[in-house]
Amino acid sequence: MTGSIDSIETLGLVDGPGIRTVVFLNGCKLRCKYCHNPETWTLKKPNYTSDELVKKLIKNKPYFKRNNGGVTFSGGEPLLQIDFLIETVKKLKKENIHVTLDTAGCGIGKYKEILNLVDLIIFDIKYASEQGYKNLTGHTIEESENFIKALNKSNKPVWIRQVIIPNINDNIEYLKKLKKYLKKNK
Ligand code: SF4
Numbered sequence: 571m572t573g574s575i576d577s578i579e580t581l582g583l584v585d586g587p588g589i590r591t592v593v594f595l596n597g598c599k600l601r602c603k604y605c606h607n608p609e610t611w612t613l614k615k616p617n618y619t620s621d622e623l624v625k626k627l628i629k630n631k632p633y634f635k636r637n638n639g640g641v642t643f644s645g646g647e648p649l650l651q652i653d654f655l656i657e658t659v660k661k662l663k664k665e666n667i668h669v670t671l672d673t674a675g676c677g678i679g680k681y682k683e684i685l686n687l688v689d690l691i692i693f694d695i696k697y698a699s700e701q702g703y704k705n706l707t708g709h710t711i712e713e714s715e716n717f718i719k720a721l722n723k724s725n726k727p728v729w730i731r732q733v734i735i736p737n738i739n740d741n742i743e744y745l746k747k748l749k750k751y752l753k754k755n756k
Contacts, residue, residue, distance in 0.1 A: 572616035573623065573654035576609060576646060580630060586670035586690055586729075588639025591630050593623070595643060597650040599676050601708040602696065604735055610646035620654060624661045631667060640668030640689070649677025649717075652684065659687045672731075675717025676709065685724040693721065694731045697739065698751035706738070722756045 574596040582592035597613035605611075627641050634640050641662055648655055648671060659669050671684065672692040685691065696714065697703040703711040721728060732748060734740050739748075 571620050571654050571657050573618050573620065573651050573658070574614050574616050575618050575623070576607070576614075578626065580633075582642060585642040585644060585672050586640065586692065587668070589633055589637040590639045590642045590670070591627055591634075592642045592644055592672075593627070593648075595645045595648045595651050595655070598645055598647040598674075599650070599709055599713075600647070600674060600696070602733075603706055604733060607646070613650065620657045620661065623658055624665075627662065628665050628667070631665065634667060638668075640670060642670040642672050642692075644672035647674055647676050649673055649675070649681075649684070652677055652680045656680065656683055656687065659684065663687060673717070674707075675714045675721075677713070677717070681717055681720035682723070685720055685726055688726065690727050690729065691721065692729045692731055693717075694733070695748070695751075696733075698744070698748045702739070706735075718755055 576594040576596050579592045582590040585592050594607065594610055596610050598611045643655060662669050669688045670690040670692060671688045674694045674696060697706045700711045703714065730752065
């Protein structure tokens with residue numbers, strides 16, 4: 571199976587525990603106003619087979635093991651290449667490598683399968699209301715809520731990521747709204 575990858579970054583320190591190799595997959599349906607990597611929006615021609623990617627990633631295994639790190643799949647939206655992701659994560663888990671999924675939950679299904687495989691999910695919540703989500707991302711909140719339902723059924727640890735944007739959500743009212751939204755979920 572092949573996948574479309576924008577870039578691979580070593581020495582990632584903010585996308586999960588320890589030192590990580592971060593794989594940025596191409597493709598994203600959202601158009602967040604603050605997006606800092608719009609070059610990943612388009613799902614370009616596949617450029618890696620799953621085996622080629624795993625071979626490259628396991629070269630860094632000594633670093634992961636010494637620093638409680640691993641591999642993080644980010645993007646773009648990694649869930650858009652779900653079959654490639656599932657196949658690749660299965661191979662990494664066979665190598666006993668910690669895998670984090672960094673996602674906005676805006677994929678195309680098979681959420682239960684991928685959540686069963688990964689060790690940690692970093693979930694980018696975008697905005698804690700239907701209208702705010704649409705204003706910020708240009709997309710409806712529906713798919714994000716489908717993903718949240720799958721997260722609620724899984725027992726995997728989740729880190730919530732919320733970008734704070736001046737004049738949009740940098741206020742106490744929004745934080746209270748976020749707290750209420752998060753409390754509804756496991
Ligand atoms: S989800 Fe990420 S990659 Fe997609 S538009 Fe938003 S910030 Fe950019």
